[in-house]
Amino acid sequence: MGLYILRRIYQALVVFFVVTAIVFSILHISGDPLALLMPPDAPPSDVEDMRRTLGLDKPLIVQYGLFLKSAAQGNLGVSYHHGQPALKLVLERLPASLELVITTMVISLVLAMPIGVWAASRRGTFVDRASLLGSLIGISAPPFWIGIAFILIFSVELRWLPSSGRGTWAHLVLPATSLALYRLALFIRLIRAGMLDIMTMDFIRTARSKGVSEQKVIYKHALKNTLIPFVTIAGMQMGSLLAGAIVTEKVFAWPGMGRLFLESIGVMDFPVIIAWALVTATIFLTVNLAVDIVYVWLDPRIRHEK
Amino acid sequence: MKKISYFGFVLVFLFLGWSIPPTGLAAEKPLVVGFEGDAATLDPHARNETTTTTIQRHTYEQLISLDANLKIQPDLAESWKLIDDNTWEFKLRKGVKFHNGEPFNAAVAKYSLERCKTHPKSQYKYMVPDYKEIVAVDEYTLRYVTKTPTPELLIMLESVSMVPPKYFTDTEYGKLATTMVGTGPYKFVEWVKYDHITLVRNENWHRSPKPDFEKVILRPIPENATRVAALITGEIDACWGVSIPDIPRVEKNKNTYVSRCPSQRVIYVMFDLHSEKGGPAPNAQPGLPAGKPNPFKDIRVRKAIAHAINADDIIKFVMEGSAYPASQMVSSYATGFNPAIKRPKYDLALAKKLLAEAGYPNGFEANIDTPNDRYINDQQVTEAIGAQLAKIGLRLKVVATPKAVFFPKVDRYESPFFLAGWGTLSWQGTMNGFFREKKGSYGRTNRGRFSDPELGKKMDVANSIMDDAKREKLRDEISAKIYATYYVIPLYYQENVFGFSRRIKNAKARVDERLFAHELKKAE
Numbered sequence: 001m002g003l004y005i006l007r008r009i010y011q012a013l014v015v016f017f018v019v020t021a022i023v024f025s026i027l028h029i030s031g032d033p034l035a036l037l038m039p040p041d042a043p044p045s046d047v048e049d050m051r052r053t054l055g056l057d058k059p060l061i062v063q064y065g066l067f068l069k070s071a072a073q074g075n076l077g078v079s080y081h082h083g084q085p086a087l088k089l090v091l092e093r094l095p096a097s098l099e100l101v102i103t104t105m106v107i108s109l110v111l112a113m114p115i116g117v118w119a120a121s122r123r124g125t126f127v128d129r130a131s132l133l134g135s136l137i138g139i140s141a142p143p144f145w146i147g148i149a150f151i152l153i154f155s156v157e158l159r160w161l162p163s164s165g166r167g168t169w170a171h172l173v174l175p176a177t178s179l180a181l182y183r184l185a186l187f188i189r190l191i192r193a194g195m196l197d198i199m200t201m202d203f204i205r206t207a208r209s210k211g212v213s214e215q216k217v218i219y220k221h222a223l224k225n226t227l228i229p230f231v232t233i234a235g236m237q238m239g240s241l242l243a244g245a246i247v248t249e250k251v252f253a254w255p256g257m258g259r260l261f262l263e264s265i266g267v268m269d270f271p272v273i274i275a276w277a278l279v280t281a282t283i284f285l286t287v288n289l290a291v292d293i294v295y296v297w298l299d300p301r302i303r304h305e306k
Numbered sequence: 307m308k309k310i311s312y313f314g315f316v317l318v319f320l321f322l323g324w325s326i327p328p329t330g331l332a333a334e335k336p337l338v339v340g341f342e343g344d345a346a347t348l349d350p351h352a353r354n355e356t357t358t359t360t361i362q363r364h365t366y367e368q369l370i371s372l373d374a375n376l377k378i379q380p381d382l383a384e385s386w387k388l389i390d391d392n393t394w395e396f397k398l399r400k401g402v403k404f405h406n407g408e409p410f411n412a413a414v415a416k417y418s419l420e421r422c423k424t425h426p427k428s429q430y431k432y433m434v435p436d437y438k439e440i441v442a443v444d445e446y447t448l449r450y451v452t453k454t455p456t457p458e459l460l461i462m463l464e465s466v467s468m469v470p471p472k473y474f475t476d477t478e479y480g481k482l483a484t485t486m487v488g489t490g491p492y493k494f495v496e497w498v499k500y501d502h503i504t505l506v507r508n509e510n511w512h513r514s515p516k517p518d519f520e521k522v523i524l525r526p527i528p529e530n531a532t533r534v535a536a537l538i539t540g541e542i543d544a545c546w547g548v549s550i551p552d553i554p555r556v557e558k559n560k561n562t563y564v565s566r567c568p569s570q571r572v573i574y575v576m577f578d579l580h581s582e583k584g585g586p587a588p589n590a591q592p593g594l595p596a597g598k599p600n601p602f603k604d605i606r607v608r609k610a611i612a613h614a615i616n617a618d619d620i621i622k623f624v625m626e627g628s629a630y631p632a633s634q635m636v637s638s639y640a641t642g643f644n645p646a647i648k649r650p651k652y653d654l655a656l657a658k659k660l661l662a663e664a665g666y667p668n669g670f671e672a673n674i675d676t677p678n679d680r681y682i683n684d685q686q687v688t689e690a691i692g693a694q695l696a697k698i699g700l701r702l703k704v705v706a707t708p709k710a711v712f713f714p715k716v717d718r719y720e721s722p723f724f725l726a727g728w729g730t731l732s733w734q735g736t737m738n739g740f741f742r743e744k745k746g747s748y749g750r751t752n753r754g755r756f757s758d759p760e761l762g763k764k765m766d767v768a769n770s771i772m773d774d775a776k777r778e779k780l781r782d783e784i785s786a787k788i789y790a791t792y793y794v795i796p797l798y799y800q801e802n803v804f805g806f807s808r809r810i811k812n813a814k815a816r817v818d819e820r821l822f823a824h825e826l827k828k829a830e
Contacts, residue, residue, distance in 0.1 A: 030711070031710060031711060031713075031714030031715070032717065035713035035714045035717050036709060036710060037429075038429055039354045039355065040728065040750075040751065041432075041728075041730045041732070041735045041736075041750075042354070042429065042431075042432055042750065043432050043738070043739070043746070043747030043748065043750055044744055044745075044746070044748070044749060044750045045747040046429070046431050046432050046747070049431065050429070053427070081346045081347075081353055082346050082347050082353075082483070083346075083347045083349060083352050083353070083427050083479070083483050084347070084480060084483060084484075085480075092499060148532075151531070151535045152535065155535055155536075155539050156535050159539060162539075162541055163532055163535045163536045163539055164527050164529075164532045164535075164536055164541070165501060165502070165525060165527075165541075166501055167501075250528050250529050251529045251531075252529075252532065253501075253525070253526065253527040253532060255498070255499065255500030255501040259500060259528070263343070263528075265710070266709070266710060267710070268710050
């Protein structure tokens with residue numbers, strides 16, 4: 001296991017390097033950040049001054065070399081717009097993003113498991129069809145629209161919950177629920193399909209024939225096996241949510257990483273975008289590693305393979 | 307059993323969500339103001355952008371400020387006079403202290419001006435006129451000696467914040483850029499980035515009346531619909547930028563109202579006057595069919611377009627009445643506004659005649675570029691222009707891109723015809739930016755490469771005459787010549803629409819898009 005994690009860390013370094021190279025070249029061919037950084041009425045001489053200050057007057061390859069050098073020392077550069085270290089700006093957003101993502105995942109997992117199992121065990125009944133239809137809506141509705149609709153219903157009309165911002169639990173409910181809707185729908189469908197598949201397998205029939213209670217067949221034997229492919233998808237969802245529930249964070253004025261990324265793209269704040277990309281890559285690599293470890297725990301065959 | 311515990315957990319979770327009251331029950335409810343974005347930094351000499359500046363100005367002050375009608379008024383400078391064409395003398399306000407106790411005096415003013423001019427992160431360098439020297443004559447007298455006569459010096463200095471030298475030299479930059487220590491109406495309490503800034507009233511403010519609201523919270527809410535929802539629910543008391551479709555909602559709600567006024571931001575279209583023909587950049591114009599000559603070099607074509615764009619219809623139908631016709635690039639609030647310049651009349655017959663004379667009786671093909679995330683309804687307005695110009699035979703392809711793509715593109719001169727916006731109080735800045743060749747401090751927004759060296763010389767004279775009447779006369783003459791070239795066609799001024807709750811009495815939107823908590827009065 002230790003060796004395995006070590007190998008993963010080595011792979012991570014390669015990923016980091018590739019990510020910086022890709023992001024760096026995409027950004028620098030996409031245009032001149034000075035066009036948006038300096039106020040429209042600033043004279044060209046001031047613009048060129050700022051270009052020199054930021055080191056953007058040097059050839060691209062030199063800029064990349066300098067970036068790698070300071071990145072190796074843990075310095076990802078200073079945001080053009082905020083004048084603050086880019087990595088610090090991104091990491092400052094991480095707690096808000098984590099809070100939102102964990103709540104979202106808890107809501108969707110807690111609801112999806114029983115509903116998915118329930119629908120599968122009553123295949124073809126009203127409950128099953130209702131869950132399918134509901135999840136279809138959940139998957140299809142755009143998050144932007146759901147967010148605005150939630151605000152109109154629960155904040156403006158019913159006055160139950162605040163419309164935006166971060167602070168109390170109440171502030172968390174609307175953004176987390178609107179993000180959870182899609183995941184909930186996706187997870188219900190995955191669990192239902194997985195359960196239906198597993199329930200026809202030999203070991204389920206064996207368990208039933210030796211007299212194991214239906215409850216135990218479903219939860220101990222079937223659900224646990226369904227979870228193996230499910231964990232991968234859930235992990236990926238968690239990663240992408242952390243990187244940025246971009247639209248939802250904007251709609252609910254949630255101070256997370258997604259909003260920072262969106263605003264940085266809009267003004268071409270290169271150091272922040274690169275720092276964001278690296279933090280995101282780290283999150284995905286970590287989640288993948290966690291998923292692999294959970295796999296080993298869920299599936300004894302992997303443990304005994306070696 | 308398991309199922310029960312699951313649903314039990316869900317119920318508890320939902321109950322938690324409902325049981326916490328959405329708003330606190332504090333004794334004195336703070337004033338909450340919603341902005342479109344957060345401050346980029348709190349260093350007042352760094353990022354130069356409306357939201358950032360507006361937020362900083364609750365704490366930081368300048369020698370001079372602008373009232374709601376953008377007229378110059380004394381602030382930390384009580385009075386000023388010209389000693390000779392290059393020397394300005396300012397008498398500073400006595401007894402003013404920064405929030406950390408440092409005194410404000412001429413040495414502080416000198417330090418602040420010099421820091422603003424020389425700090426590497428400063429985006430305000432051009433707002434500090436080039437100086438031979440700045441002298442603190444005595445504790446409350448400051449002399450500013452410019453390199454060349456600068457009639458617009460006062461408006462320029464309006465942008466330069468006064469900062470406490472001791473705090474600024476002793477504090478590391480990370481802290482400096484995330485806190486504020488000024489002389490202004492509000493003291494800085496905390497900044498939770500991207501969420502809120504908290505301020506409390508400065509009881510020792512040198513101006514009166516003191517602000518009505520004791521505690522102020524500034525919140526960034528980027529989504530227009532959310533910001534308006536927060537206003538309607540009472541989560542915020544004032545907000546910047548109510549979008550056009552939301553205006554009726556705010557007005558219909560009994561606890562809120564809107565205030566509207568023309569902005570100084572003008573929306574215009576501009577032509578490429580430089581490229582000879584269409585083709586790949588940089589030697590030809592990529593927005594025109596390859597090999598075909600550039601029709602916009604012909605003044606008759608530009609004049610035809612000016613007469614074929616129906617700005618009134620655009621204001622009425624695309625902007626839903628939320629805009630005001632414009633005849634020039636500065637607004638009537640600015641110096642150098644020439645009231646004699648009128649908009650070209652909408653006249654299709656004349657436009658067709660002019661096009662035929664220019665050799666395009668059946669029109670021509672070209673691209674028209676526009677940003678789609680910068681100005682209100684920018685893309686829709688450009689599409690309307692495309693449709694209007696189709697009536698005189700122009701076949702325009704509307705190329706709409708995000709601002710991050712659009713501005714670098716027009717800066718590379720790769721658009722033959724485009725729509726953009728402009729807002730400043732400075733005639734000089736407008737002229738030097740739009741109508742001079744790109745060189746030194748000139749020509750940043752001359753994206754169609756207009757060139758008239760004769761006129762340029764006249765501008766230099768007009769920018770350095772200290773006698774008001776003489777200067778205005780020359781400026782009017784230059785403006786009339788400029789707009790007769792139809793190089794730029796100003797269309798309309800945007801509108802600033804601010805929303806307020808009834809907790810605030812008779813609040814008015816400001817022309818300069820700023821929203822100040824200390825200008826808001828309590829109702830009752």
